[in-house]
Amino acid sequence: MKKRFLSFSMAVCMVCLLTMTSCTAAEIPAVSSGNGLDSAKLTSESQPTVTFSDVPADAWYAEAINYCQQHGIMSGTTAAAFAPEATLTRAMLATVLHRMSGTPAVSDAPVFTDAVAGSWYSDAVSWAAKNSIISGYGGGAFGVDDPTTREQAVTILWRYAGEPEGAAAADISDAASVSTWAQTAVRWANANGILEGMTNNSRFDPKTNIKRGEVASMLFRFLSKTTGQQQPTAGSKTLVAYFSATNTTRPLAEYAADILNADLYEIVPEVPYTDADLAYYTSGRADREQNDSSARPAISGSVENMADYDVIFLGYPIWHGQPPRIISTFLESYDLTGKTIVPFCTSHSSGYSDSSIKSLAPGANWITGRRFAGGTSRSTVEEWINGLALPQPETAVDAVTSATSKAGFNFETKSVTLNSGYEMPINGLGTYSLHGETCVNAVKSALASGVRLIDTASAYGNEEEVGQAIREAIDEGIIEREDVFVITKIYPGSEMANPEQSIQACLDRLDIGYVDMMVLHHPDRNDVKAYQAMEKFVEEGKIRSLGLSNWYVEELESFLPQVTVTPALVQNEIHPYYQENDVIPYIQDLGIVVQGWYPLGGRGHTAELLGDEVISGIAKAHGVSSAQVILRWNLQKGVVVIPGSSNPDHIKENTELYGFELTDTEMAQINALDRNEKHDWY
Numbered sequence: 001m002k003k004r005f006l007s008f009s010m011a012v013c014m015v016c017l018l019t020m021t022s023c024t025a026a027e028i029p030a031v032s033s034g035n036g037l038d039s040a041k042l043t044s045e046s047q048p049t050v051t052f053s054d055v056p057a058d059a060w061y062a063e064a065i066n067y068c069q070q071h072g073i074m075s076g077t078t079a080a081a082f083a084p085e086a087t088l089t090r091a092m093l094a095t096v097l098h099r100m101s102g103t104p105a106v107s108d109a110p111v112f113t114d115a116v117a118g119s120w121y122s123d124a125v126s127w128a129a130k131n132s133i134i135s136g137y138g139g140g141a142f143g144v145d146d147p148t149t150r151e152q153a154v155t156i157l158w159r160y161a162g163e164p165e166g167a168a169a170a171d172i173s174d175a176a177s178v179s180t181w182a183q184t185a186v187r188w189a190n191a192n193g194i195l196e197g198m199t200n201n202s203r204f205d206p207k208t209n210i211k212r213g214e215v216a217s218m219l220f221r222f223l224s225k226t227t228g229q230q231q232p233t234a235g236s237k238t239l240v241a242y243f244s245a246t247n248t249t250r251p252l253a254e255y256a257a258d259i260l261n262a263d264l265y266e267i268v269p270e271v272p273y274t275d276a277d278l279a280y281y282t283s284g285r286a287d288r289e290q291n292d293s294s295a296r297p298a299i300s301g302s303v304e305n306m307a308d309y310d311v312i313f314l315g316y317p318i319w320h321g322q323p324p325r326i327i328s329t330f331l332e333s334y335d336l337t338g339k340t341i342v343p344f345c346t347s348h349s350s351g352y353s354d355s356s357i358k359s360l361a362p363g364a365n366w367i368t369g370r371r372f373a374g375g376t377s378r379s380t381v382e383e384w385i386n387g388l389a390l391p392q393p394e395t396a397v398d399a400v401t402s403a404t405s406k407a408g409f410n411f412e413t414k415s416v417t418l419n420s421g422y423e424m425p426i427n428g429l430g431t432y433s434l435h436g437e438t439c440v441n442a443v444k445s446a447l448a449s450g451v452r453l454i455d456t457a458s459a460y461g462n463e464e465e466v467g468q469a470i471r472e473a474i475d476e477g478i479i480e481r482e483d484v485f486v487i488t489k490i491y492p493g494s495e496m497a498n499p500e501q502s503i504q505a506c507l508d509r510l511d512i513g514y515v516d517m518m519v520l521h522h523p524d525r526n527d528v529k530a531y532q533a534m535e536k537f538v539e540e541g542k543i544r545s546l547g548l549s550n551w552y553v554e555e556l557e558s559f560l561p562q563v564t565v566t567p568a569l570v571q572n573e574i575h576p577y578y579q580e581n582d583v584i585p586y587i588q589d590l591g592i593v594v595q596g597w598y599p600l601g602g603r604g605h606t607a608e609l610l611g612d613e614v615i616s617g618i619a620k621a622h623g624v625s626s627a628q629v630i631l632r633w634n635l636q637k638g639v640v641v642i643p644g645s646s647n648p649d650h651i652k653e654n655t656e657l658y659g660f661e662l663t664d665t666e667m668a669q670i671n672a673l674d675r676n677e678k679h680d681w682y
């Protein structure tokens with residue numbers, strides 16, 4: 001039979017996945033051939049990498065979930081969780097496949113009795129039915145909310161694939177219990193390795209509902225087998241760096257370099273490890289180093305052209321459950337910001353481990369790698385590499401926009417879609433220290449200049465003026481309420497101790513109906529209680545999105561598990577002298593948008609920043625102001641900007657950020673200005 005792999009030309013956000021109860025052959029009708037679905041290559045449009053708290057790095061489905069998340073095929077059920085054991089509905093499965101297919105336009109509304117026209121699944125259901133991938137039940141229903149059994153899921157994928165030929169017999173012990181209509185599909189999936197991870201002691205359990213982790217695995221294996229295009233292509237410069245004290249890791253590194261057509265670099269210790277050094281539990285050198293997280297064995301030589309590499313495969317043995325400390329030395333020897341690092345390790349008994357080294361290259365894009373046994377074959381390494389979601393070579397424009405696309409910024413609409421589903425502009429006006437008529441005029445001037453994001457706070461004492469300016473702008477026909485995104489904040493102490501009262505007071509002072517986003521201004525002993533109160537206001541429709549300010553990694557780690565709604569935004573101090581390069585990707589990886597306060601350094605510091613030779617030199621080269629360069633640098637890092645100003649010329653200037661683009665070199669020059677110099681205490 002002919003192949004008709006659907007194109008995966010777009011990676012799109014996906015929600016959950018499939019499950020449904022048993023159904024008959026009639027419910028999954030035969031597919032007619034020749035429906036015009038073309039074979040096409042998988043293209044990778046990377047999503048921000050998310051570390052899911054419920055997906056251990058060594059879980060059998062971790063690699064597949066990582067791949068599906070990065071390619072936008074599946075996302076978490078929350079910002080931090082994937083729910084690999086949960087099931088998913090037929091409508092969700094239709095949505096996944098529709099999106100995998102590039103979200104082709106659909107003109108027909110679904111004809112099923114239980115499918116709502118205009119709903120989130122409407123197009124996908126129509127598309128799946130029209131292409132005979134998933135059809136409805138006999139009574140006219142689609143089974144929108146029904147789960148999917150494993151044999152149904154495999155059959156649906158087989159239809160998506162164009163009903164390829166099956167194989168002889170499926171290598172599963174319960175093949176006899178596979179429904180007749182599913183047998184070809186199950187044989188095909190089995191022969192193509194798509195069922196790997198979905199069998200338990202060779203049982204396939206065809207009538208059991210499929211789980212999200214299994215779905216990720218199924219799709220990952222299908223896409224890896226059928227597109228086979230995940231290796232970096234010519235132009236993506238790849239380095240395979242490895243440390244091998246006993247020659248166990250070396251052959252794998254050599255295979256990888258050969259498969260990837262990459263450069264090979266051996267990390268050679270200045271002082272080689274002797275057998276005695278390596279003997280475990282003798283208090284020998286390796287034991288001591290692994291017990292001391294600050295140990296940094298010196299490396300002989302270095303990679304002089306590290307800047308040339310986009311992707312680094314990093315091979316090492318596992319010593320006492322961790323990478324050898326010389327790997328830490330290697331990572332700390334270079335600026336690996338923006339590079340993709342793919343660890344691979346060898347061990348006889350320990351599992352995969354990279355947790356102790358990831359923080360040493362915080363600006364890198366870490367892909368979860370794999371542990372191999374010694375003596376692993378070339379073909380196993382090749383299969384692994386082919387299944388990786390590696391970045392494709394970037395064009396100059398791609399390189400500049402990669403950080404912004406990681407943050408989800410849309411430079412056409414000048415906005416970002418928050419995890420709450422609401423759209424927020426990526427440049428706005430900060431109103432700290434603006435009061436009275438100055439504040440009203442600044443906000444109205446900003447609105448007249450096209451600014452659609454206003455940041456205020458209870459602590460600024462100007463919510464009434466901000467609200468007045470917005471109401472006046474509405475009355476004057478400059479904006480409608482829906483056009484502007486207003487952020488306000490409640491303060492620690494008595495405000496957070498009495499959150500309902502404080503939140504309502506903000507709403508009353510602003511007097512603009514709802515508030516687009518309410519933020520906790522600082523961590524406080526009552527912050528969880530205050531946030532939970534804000535969650536209730538969200539439920540009541542008085543607040544649309546929630547955020548935090550002055551929350552860093554540790555604070556987020558302890559706060560997030562205590563709340564239900566993941567914050568949509570974190571607002572922290574960020575400017576060229578205080579860059580937060582370790583915190584920004586951490587927050588973004590949680591699916592949370594980062595917003596910078598004091599983008600120009602804050603009052604009292606702006607002259608120094610605007611006069612900085614590097615910044616003013618770049619400004620001159622582009623014919624723009626230093627302020628515009630700094631604001632653009634923020635945007636290209638995926639950071640929303642809210643410069644404060646009462647000067648209409650400055651306010652307008654601060655909106656003109658989209659007619660020029662900083663090059664990689666210019667971005668690197670500004671990145672190099674970081675002094676870890678905070679301009680306020682919090």
Ligand code: NAP
Binds near residue numbers: 521642644647653
């Ligand atoms: P900022 O934006 O870094 O700097 C504001 C200063 O820059 C003002 O003196 C302004 O003067 C000047 N300026 C603005 N645009 C300019 C331009 N194009 N050319 C030259 N000078 C320019 O500091 P900020 O306003 O204090 O911070 C920004 C916002 O972040 C605040 O307004 C507030 O909304 C928020 N914030 C939040 C926190 C928090 O804890 N969450 C803390 C601090 C601030 P002119 O008025 O003369 O233009």
